[in-house]
Amino acid sequence: MTRYLPWLGGLALIGLPFVYTAPYPMHILIIILIWSFAYTSWSVMGRFGLVSLGHGGFMGIGAYATALAWNYWHISPWIGAPMALLAGALLAVVVAYPCFRFRIIGHYFALVTLALSGIVLQVITATRDYTGGSLGYTPERYQSGSSFYALQFTGKTTWYLIALGVWAAGLYVWHRVDRSMLRYALEAISEDEDGAAAAGVHVTLEKLKITVLSAAMTALAGALYCQYQMFISPDTVSGIAVSLQMVFAVVVGGIYVPLGPTVGAVITILLAEVLRVSFGTRAVGWDNLVYGILLVIFIIFLPKGILGSLLALRRAS
Amino acid sequence: MLKIAGLTKRFGGFTAVSNVSFEVEKGEILGLIGPNGSGKSTIFNMVSGTLAPNSGSIQFDGREIAGQPPHRIINLGIGRTFQIPRPFRRLSLVENVVLAGFYGQGRRSRREAFEAAERALGLVGLPTDRGATVEGLGAAALKKLELAKALATAPKLLLADESLSGLDEHEMDQAADLLRRICRDLDVTIVWVEHIMGVLMRVVDRVMVLDHGEKIAEGQPAAVASDPRVIEVYLGTQAAAVRAAAGAARA
Amino acid sequence: MAIFDIFLLEALLNGVLLGGVLALLSLGLNLIFGVIDVVWICYAELIMLGMYGMYFLYTVYHAPIVAAAAVCIVAVAILGVLLHVLVIAPLLGAAPINQLLATGGVLFFLQSAATVLFGVEFKNLGLRLPVLKAAGMFISYSRLLAFVAALVGMVLVYLFMTRTYTGTAIRAIAQDRQIIPLMGVNSRRIYLVTSALGGGLAGLAACLLVLQYDVHPFVGLSFGPITFLICVLGSLGNFVGGFVAAFVFAEIIALGGLYLDLEWGYVFAFAFFIVMMFVRPEGLMARRS
Numbered sequence: 001m002t003r004y005l006p007w008l009g010g011l012a013l014i015g016l017p018f019v020y021t022a023p024y025p026m027h028i029l030i031i032i033l034i035w036s037f038a039y040t041s042w043s044v045m046g047r048f049g050l051v052s053l054g055h056g057g058f059m060g061i062g063a064y065a066t067a068l069a070w071n072y073w074h075i076s077p078w079i080g081a082p083m084a085l086l087a088g089a090l091l092a093v094v095v096a097y098p099c100f101r102f103r104i105i106g107h108y109f110a111l112v113t114l115a116l117s118g119i120v121l122q123v124i125t126a127t128r129d130y131t132g133g134s135l136g137y138t139p140e141r142y143q144s145g146s147s148f149y150a151l152q153f154t155g156k157t158t159w160y161l162i163a164l165g166v167w168a169a170g171l172y173v174w175h176r177v178d179r180s181m182l183r184y185a186l187e188a189i190s191e192d193e194d195g196a197a198a199a200g201v202h203v204t205l206e207k208l209k210i211t212v213l214s215a216a217m218t219a220l221a222g223a224l225y226c227q228y229q230m231f232i233s234p235d236t237v238s239g240i241a242v243s244l245q246m247v248f249a250v251v252v253g254g255i256y257v258p259l260g261p262t263v264g265a266v267i268t269i270l271l272a273e274v275l276r277v278s279f280g281t282r283a284v285g286w287d288n289l290v291y292g293i294l295l296v297i298f299i300i301f302l303p304k305g306i307l308g309s310l311l312a313l314r315r316a317s
Numbered sequence: 318m319l320k321i322a323g324l325t326k327r328f329g330g331f332t333a334v335s336n337v338s339f340e341v342e343k344g345e346i347l348g349l350i351g352p353n354g355s356g357k358s359t360i361f362n363m364v365s366g367t368l369a370p371n372s373g374s375i376q377f378d379g380r381e382i383a384g385q386p387p388h389r390i391i392n393l394g395i396g397r398t399f400q401i402p403r404p405f406r407r408l409s410l411v412e413n414v415v416l417a418g419f420y421g422q423g424r425r426s427r428r429e430a431f432e433a434a435e436r437a438l439g440l441v442g443l444p445t446d447r448g449a450t451v452e453g454l455g456a457a458a459l460k461k462l463e464l465a466k467a468l469a470t471a472p473k474l475l476l477a478d479e480s481l482s483g484l485d486e487h488e489m490d491q492a493a494d495l496l497r498r499i500c501r502d503l504d505v506t507i508v509w510v511e512h513i514m515g516v517l518m519r520v521v522d523r524v525m526v527l528d529h530g531e532k533i534a535e536g537q538p539a540a541v542a543s544d545p546r547v548i549e550v551y552l553g554t555q556a557a558a559v560r561a562a563a564g565a566a567r568a
Numbered sequence: 569m570a571i572f573d574i575f576l577l578e579a580l581l582n583g584v585l586l587g588g589v590l591a592l593l594s595l596g597l598n599l600i601f602g603v604i605d606v607v608w609i610c611y612a613e614l615i616m617l618g619m620y621g622m623y624f625l626y627t628v629y630h631a632p633i634v635a636a637a638a639v640c641i642v643a644v645a646i647l648g649v650l651l652h653v654l655v656i657a658p659l660l661g662a663a664p665i666n667q668l669l670a671t672g673g674v675l676f677f678l679q680s681a682a683t684v685l686f687g688v689e690f691k692n693l694g695l696r697l698p699v700l701k702a703a704g705m706f707i708s709y710s711r712l713l714a715f716v717a718a719l720v721g722m723v724l725v726y727l728f729m730t731r732t733y734t735g736t737a738i739r740a741i742a743q744d745r746q747i748i749p750l751m752g753v754n755s756r757r758i759y760l761v762t763s764a765l766g767g768g769l770a771g772l773a774a775c776l777l778v779l780q781y782d783v784h785p786f787v788g789l790s791f792g793p794i795t796f797l798i799c800v801l802g803s804l805g806n807f808v809g810g811f812v813a814a815f816v817f818a819e820i821i822a823l824g825g826l827y828l829d830l831e832w833g834y835v836f837a838f839a840f841f842i843v844m845m846f847v848r849p850e851g852l853m854a855r856r857s
């Protein structure tokens with residue numbers, strides 16, 4: 001029975017928009033799916049102790065590169081998004097290669113990448129003549145409606161299915177990594193880099209592979225977010241806050257289980273929505289206040305996350 | 318097969334290995350002995366690429382490998398074990414060895430890696446079922462795991478930093494026997510480090526003695542064991558063992 | 569912020585002055601890292617709270633500025649101790665990365681607490697220190713004051729570290745954590761003193777920064793990243809390295825800001841950081857291996 005559970009769940013998710021189409025819950029679902037994908041992308045590397053706080057930077061690159069390519073050169077997002085993805089991957093190589101080569105690990109790596117996401121935000125702000133700076137940026141509407149070419153859709157159902165597909169692809173990548181030799185190498189590296197190297201692992205290369213994969217996926221999440229929301233601002237897709245938000249959601253959900261990041265996204269986004277709906281504009285700040293306290297409490301008392309702890313409980317009983 | 322000349326390693330102002338030269342012939346077991354801190358592990362670290370030497374050359378099959386990264390050296394066919402076992406606790410027992418089999422053989426194929434792992438585990442006498450974990454393995458088993466990891470990389474030359482000090486008499490004999498079989502049956506050349514001389518002297522073809530980072534003797538076990546400098550170095554606690562070893566080697 | 573707009577020399581000089589404050593910032597962070605082996609990601613947010621403290625005491629309650637500064641320094645030092653006791657201490661045995669993330673949670677908390685309590689408006693002291701005119705250059709007194717105070721602060725810390733028993737113990741631990749049990753010192757007490765010291769330095773930095781910059785809940789984000797880079801570049805836990813790196817960064821920011829925007833200064837500083845990692849990795853890792 002449990003073997004068919006994922007398939008049944010998948011079918012239910014695909015069928016959902018054909019029986020239920022209320023716009024607001026649909027919107028929340030789409031947002032949850034997109035962020036779930038972003039969080040999953042982070043955890044693809046984060047689960048191996050490679051704690052990057054630079055993913056806000058990769059997401060920002062993905063979103064802005066796609067939007068800028070469309071507005072300035074009329075490059076369809078179908079080409080722009082892969083380009084953005086490449087840009088994210090390239091940035092990951094430039095920053096991560098020297099880190100890995102010279103053994104900047106743990107705290108040090110987190111700090112360097114933290115600075116990276118701060119810097120991406122600064123660049124977006126500094127180039128305000130092109131990016132709109134902190135006021136945000138909007139990709140131009142194409143023929144005022146839905147267009148496959150421009151990857152713009154007014155219907156929520158289309159977006160729901162796209163987001164669902166990308167999210168599922170993210171889980172598939174997670175699963176593939178989990179089954180690969182790369183996972184063995186990265187688990188070994190996270191414990192003992194010298195020991196892994198002595199077993200024949202090219203430590204720098206293997207770490208770089210997973211980082212590039214994770215960064216590219218995150219950039220794709222940024223592109224997707226941009227196309228769906230049709231509005232991006234440095235604060236919502238880049239910067240340290242976004243990086244920490246990713247880590248936070250993953251920690252809450254569970255870092256070592258495939259659906260952990262998704263559970264984290266559901267919980268954090270619903271929390272923010274509930275706060276927003278019940279407090280209105282007075283909620284500004286309150287959601288992050290609660291986030292912050294929860295994050296600390298989770299790390300101290302439930303470091304495996306909600307889903308991770310539940311699964312561990314079930315296994316133990 | 319392995320040709321080392323003028324090898325030197327300094328840590329700050331302290332010279333751990335000083336101008337050491339020696340050769341290893343294909344098919345032999347070379348014993349490398351010396352008191353604590355004499356630089357044996359440091360030599361291994363340099364040959365396997367974990368440390369870069371300050372000067373000197375290391376030639377393997379005619380190719381200079383000094384200063385190369387460990388993963389490249391292992392792919393050339395030099396496997397090593399660590400004196401203090403370094404299992405990966407987040408991987409299962411089999412996965413530990415599969416990892417070495419896959420990456421140590423230049424990432425050829427998953428299947429080969431699993432086969433190599435099973436062979437290596439079988440050879441050293443560890444369980445090959447997928448469920449076995451590293452947790453709870455004793456000192457002897459962890460040393461076997463180290464050896465299995467090294468063997469799974471299909472080495473031509475094995476650097477065994479064994480140090481059997483944690484093992485009892487019977488386990489020591491087993492370990493020595495295992496190394497002999499690996500050399501003979503798998504056609505692997507071995508350099509074996511050990512500071513308890515008794516067992517080692519019975520197994521090796523030649524032996525080399527280090528003291529304070531310098532080579533002080535090299536040759537047949539019997540001759541080395543009766544070398545006055547070697548006896549002097551080992552005078553304290555192990556003098557009797559040296560004499561016994563010399564006797565055993567002569568017999 | 570038209571701070572860097574006159575001459576190259578002036579920019580260079582301003583860079584030196586900024587370097588003093590950056591050095592002060594990274595000193596506090598380095599101290600915590602070296603002794604307790606944790607990184608307070610929320611360090612810049614402690615400074616933000618200190619800046620608000622100054623704003624309220626001086627501008628709203630009209631306290632004398634020196635008294636306000638003293639109160640702020642002590643208050644932020646207490647915050648540092650609280651941070652240690654409430655968040656770090658329960659996690660001392662956990663994976664290092666968990667400590668880092670927990671302080672990330674504190675960052676969220678402090679930022680939003682400030683938003684909720686004080687609103688998102690920019691606030692400033694409304695204090696206009698005169699501008700010093702010398703050799704055709706304009707150097708603001710507030711920068712000069714900040715520089716001098718930062719130097720004095722650092723000298724005081726230096727004296728504390730070298731002349732007192734506690735300071736010596738702190739230095740010993742920063743050099744080699746293995747010795748804690750050997751020394752027979754009470755590590756708990758050392759950690760508390762270090763946290764207070766790190767917090768106090770953040771408080772001092774807050775008093776100096778509020779003279780030059782407006783305070784708002786997200787002000788920490790504008791100098792937090794740069795502080796982290798300074799620490800990494802000067803090799804975390806290495807006080808001298810952090811000091812030198814602070815001045816190099818400040819110059820880059822000042823010169824970048826002279827020719828382009830201030831944000832570009834930060835971007836150049838980051839690019840410089842990456843290049844340095846390729847060129848001089850040893851400098852980065854003096855403390856490890």
Ligand SMILES: Nc1ncnc2c1ncn2[C@@H]1O[C@H](COP(=O)(O)OP(=O)(O)OP(=O)(O)O)[C@@H](O)[C@H]1O
Pocket residue numbers: 328333351352353354355356357358359360400512
């Ligand atoms: N990474 C290092 N940094 C500093 N000193 C080191 C390092 N590795 C080894 N040493 C020193 O070099 C000397 C030689 O060490 P090595 O481990 O090679 O000795 P050994 O012969 O293997 O000793 P043992 O028989 O105890 O295993 C020792 O004094 C040791 O303290």
Ligand SMILES: [Mg+2]
Pocket residue numbers: 357358359400478
């Ligand atoms: Mg040794």
